[in-house]
Amino acid sequence: EAQVTQNPRYLITVTGKKLTVTCSQNMNHEYMSWYRQDPGLGLRQIYYSMNVEVTDKGDVPEGYKVSRKEKRNFPLILESPSPNQTSLYFCASSFLAGGSYEQYFGPGTRLTVT
Amino acid sequence: GDSVTQMEGPVTLSEEAFLTINCTYTATGYPSLFWYVQYPGEGLQLLLKATKADDKGSNKGFEATYRKETTSFHLEKGSVQVSDSAVYFCALSEPGSGNTGKLIFGQGTTLQVKP
Numbered sequence: 684e685a686q687v688t689q690n691p692r693y694l695i696t697v698t699g700k701k702l703t704v705t706c707s708q709n710m711n712h713e714y715m716s717w718y719r720q721d722p723g724l725g726l727r728q729i730y731y732s733m734n735v736e737v738t739d740k741g742d743v744p745e746g747y748k749v750s751r752k753e754k755r756n757f758p759l760i761l762e763s764p765s766p767n768q769t770s771l772y773f774c775a776s777s778f779l780a781g782g783s784y785e786q787y788f789g790p791g792t793r794l795t796v797t
Numbered sequence: 798g799d800s801v802t803q804m805e806g807p808v809t810l811s812e813e814a815f816l817t818i819n820c821t822y823t824a825t826g827y828p829s830l831f832w833y834v835q836y837p838g839e840g841l842q843l844l845l846k847a848t849k850a851d852d853k854g855s856n857k858g859f860e861a862t863y864r865k866e867t868t869s870f871h872l873e874k875g876s877v878q879v880s881d882s883a884v885y886f887c888a889l890s891e892p893g894s895g896n897t898g899k900l901i902f903g904q905g906t907t908l909q910v911k912p
Binding site for chain 1: 801829833838839840841842843846848886888890898899900902903904905
C-alpha cells in the first residue's frame with residue numbers, strides 16, 4: 684500500500700529537549716516536505732526536499748532542521764523545542780502529475796512542548 | 798505573496814443539503830488549485846484539483862471550477878452525507894516558483910453534517 688508514515692503520532696516533551704520526528708514514504712517520490720498545522724492558519728511549509736541531499740527552507744523554518752540522506756526518509760529535527768512549536772505536523776511526499784505536484788500526506792504528529 | 802482565503806467555519810448542514818465552501822486566491826502566475834479533505838484524526842487527502850482556467854475538478858460528488866476572472870475555486874456538493882463531515886482545505890501550487898511544489902493553504906473550513 685502506498686503510504687507516508689510518521690512516528691511518533693503523539694509526543695509530549697519539555698522545552699529544550701532535542702527530538703526527531705521520522706517520516707518515510709514507499710512511493711519512490713523525489714519531493715518531500717514538512718508542514719505544520721495551527722488553528723486558523725491552515726498548513727504552512729517548514730522545509731522541503733527536491734531529492735537526496737537537496738533541502739531548502741519553506742515559510743516557517745526557524746527552530747527546525749531536516750536531512751535527506753535517503754530518498755524514502757525525511758526526518759524533522761527540533762534541536763531545542765520551545766512551546767511555540769506545539770503544533771500538528773504533517774510530512775508529505777509528492778510527484779509531478781499533469782503539470783502540478785500531487786501530494787500524499789502522512790497521518791500527522793501532534794507535538795506538545797511544555 | 799500568494800495566498801488562499803476560505804470562508805469561515807464551522808459549516809453545519811443537515812444530511813442531503815447543498816454544500817458550498819467558498820475559496821478565493823491571490824497569485825502572481827497561473828496556479829494549480831486543489832481541495833484537500835482531512836477526516837478526524839487523519840492526514841490530508843487530495844479531493845480534487847484543477848490546473849488551468851475553466852477546468853472543473855470532481856470526485857466523490859464534489860466539484861469545483863477554476864474561475865480565473867473571479868480568482869475563485871468554490872467547492873460544491875449537491876447532497877451531503879454525514880460521512881462528509883471533515884475539515885476542507887483549499888490550496889494552490891504556483892508552478893512558476895521553481896517547481897518546488899509548495900502548497901499554500903487556506904485556513905480550513907470545518908463541515909459538520911447532521912442526520
